[in-house]
Amino acid sequence: MIEVTDLTKLYGSTRAVSGLTFRVKPGQVTGFLGHNGAGKSTTMRLILGLHTPTAGKALINGVRKQELRDPMREVGAMLDAAEVQGGRSAFAHLQALAYAGGIGRRRVVAVLEEVGLAGAARKRIAGFSQGMRQRLGIAAALLGDPGVLILDEPVNGLDPDGIRWLRTLLRSLAAEGRTVLLSSHLMTEMSLTADRLIIIGRGRLIEDTTTADLLARFQSGVLVRSPHAARLSRALEAAGATIRPAEGADAGEEPVPGRPAEAGVDVRPIRDVGAGAGLLVTGLTAAAVGDIALANGCGVHELVSRRTSLEEAFMEITR
Numbered sequence: 413m414i415e416v417t418d419l420t421k422l423y424g425s426t427r428a429v430s431g432l433t434f435r436v437k438p439g440q441v442t443g444f445l446g447h448n449g450a451g452k453s454t455t456m457r458l459i460l461g462l463h464t465p466t467a468g469k470a471l472i473n474g475v476r477k478q479e480l481r482d483p484m485r486e487v488g489a490m491l492d493a494a495e496v497q498g499g500r501s502a503f504a505h506l507q508a509l510a511y512a513g514g515i516g517r518r519r520v521v522a523v524l525e526e527v528g529l530a531g532a533a534r535k536r537i538a539g540f541s542q543g544m545r546q547r548l549g550i551a552a553a554l555l556g557d558p559g560v561l562i563l564d565e566p567v568n569g570l571d572p573d574g575i576r577w578l579r580t581l582l583r584s585l586a587a588e589g590r591t592v593l594l595s596s597h598l599m600t601e602m603s604l605t606a607d608r609l610i611i612i613g614r615g616r617l618i619e620d621t622t623t624a625d626l627l628a629r630f631q632s633g634v635l636v637r638s639p640h641a642a643r644l645s646r647a648l649e650a651a652g653a654t655i656r657p658a659e660g661a662d663a664g665e666e667p668v669p670g671r672p673a674e675a676g677v678d679v680r681p682i683r684d685v686g687a688g689a690g691l692l693v694t695g696l697t698a699a700a701v702g703d704i705a706l707a708n709g710c711g712v713h714e715l716v717s718r719r720t721s722l723e724e725a726f727m728e729i730t731r
């Protein structure tokens with residue numbers, strides 16, 4: 413379990429992390445999402461006791477990292493896979509780490525196998541690709557067979573096979589009851605790997621939710637254009653819908669077919685009339701939006717069921 417409470421970190425006048433509070437629970441993969449500079453790495457460094465918080469606290473299994481009795485066996489981390497000394501072999505690198513943590517040679521062999529580097533174990537790290545370095549970093553994190561794993565952008569440099577492999581590995585580690593926290597700035601990748609998503613922007617918490625909830629909230633909706641957008645949005649909100657302005661959000665998107673059987677109307681776009689202001693409606697079907705527009709005397713110039721891409725949703729959330 414990782415517990416972050418009111419965590420704040422200032423670097424001079426830069427507020428890298430600002431009053432952040434969240435929990436990362438065991439038994440699931442938690443994705444830590446944010447754009448470049450959002451504060452992900454700083455938060456991970458604070459959790460790992462590499463930097464000191466300006467305020468608040470970050471605990472692993474109830475204590476600060478420095479207070480863990482057997483840190484390598486409790487928490488494993490990969491922050492920057494490129495930092496590794498290139499002159500050594502993968503085996504020598506891991507063995508040095510294992511030795512420092514009182515971990516036996518057999519475990520070194522096992523983790524090299526687990527990350528798919530057994531064949532390259534005796535090769536110098538200097539000749540490793542970025543993907544191989546990522547695998548080596550993950551091997552180092554796994555050395556102590558820890559209950560908590562913290563990985564900063566582990567997908568970077570992995571090819572599609574590597575990404576699939578990592579996804580499977582992380583999911584099986586979580587299924588064993590471990591706490592798995594990994595950061596990324598790639599929403600789609602995260603949604604495929606993580607059960608939970610913690611999204612931050614400018615050091616602050618934006619979302620702490622399940623991936624399924626986020627998908628349900630953002631992946632579908634209805635785009636409606638009306639010259640009476642303000643009146644229509646009030647009526648739609650009164651019916652329980654959530655409304656967002658659609659400007660720029662619908663460009664180039666292929667409309668998805670609606671569900672005519674359920675909806676009772678054809679929801680293909682009506683594009684032959686001038687456009688009004690666009691609204692993105694979630695929580696109502698296209699048919700319901702159309703009926704409400706009619707009942708409120710609002711002309712409708714376009715009405716279409718649409719699908720928001722996850723990256724679009726991410727941009728929207730973190731705007």
Ligand SMILES: Nc1ncnc2c1ncn2[C@@H]1O[C@H](COP(=O)(O)OP(=O)(O)OP(=O)(O)O)[C@@H](O)[C@H]1O
Pocket residue numbers: 423426427428446447448449450451452453454455597
């Ligand atoms: N050691 C440091 N000294 C000064 N400023 C820092 C330091 N580390 C991070 N920052 C600043 O804090 C902010 C958050 O950076 P951080 O690296 O935590 O973000 P991130 O979400 O991990 O982004 P990225 O994906 O680019 O690594 C940025 O504005 C960054 O410039």
